[in-house]
Amino acid sequence: MSTVHVLLGLLSRGARHGYELKRDHDQRLPRAKPIAFGQVYATLGRLQRDGLVEEVERDRAGGPDRTSYALTDAGRDALAGWLDTIEPPAPHVASALLAKVVVALLIDDPDRARRYLGAQRAAHAARIRELTRAKTTAEATLGEIVAADYAINHLDADLRWLDTTVGRVADLHREVRQ
Incomplete structure (x- = not known):
């Protein structure tokens, strides 16, 4: 900013x-x-x-x-x-969430990665519910609503990515077991 x-x-x-x-x-x-x-x-x-x-x-x-x-x-x-001036899309992705997921996947413990992904998914879903409640109160200002919408959309994108990653982990473990 x-x-x-x-x-x-x-x-x-x-x-x-x-x-x-x-x-x-x-x-x-x-x-x-x-x-x-x-x-x-x-x-x-x-x-x-x-x-x-x-x-x-x-x-x-x-x-x-x-x-x-x-x-x-x-x-x-x-x-x-x-x-x-248009903001250029970020050329690289750098976030603590990405780093944690990659490291969790590197560890030779598939249950650990699944637990982390599930817990992170639950935390994101809880935050979306919290933001949705906050923006629907009678006291919410336009700025608060717009900021909540921005955060909700980013969290939703993270959730979709987490779901995709969980699917990829499941596919990988099925391949390894065969």
Whole structure:
């Protein structure tokens, strides 16, 4: 995820100070890793240095300074360029799940691999049920629903792959026994 571009996107809705940007980030990207205040302010500093945002207001209403920032024309152009750039599909697959499944299959214990695959499948199915419940509550925001849909689709793809792998393991063990 590009923190720079997410902050530019949040600023496209109007001037904001760092606290508001952090809150908006965490609300709009509810399933993403929360952003730290320090990261927000460091990124705003770089964006200002690069001419993508500008300070528009400094307020000290009973607390620390709150500096609001707004997009510059260069910031709008940078955001538009980022949004117009297609994300290339990942050339390599790297995940802890893939590594564990491959290692479980390497171990000379077919029952261990089957147990792991079954347990992992159950964990994925439970997470899908949890996300489905969360997105169907009356309080669910559009951002939460979209994030849950994204996660559910990825988990569903993993489940299909796990099922295919279980089938391949079963086929392999039938061949070995013959």
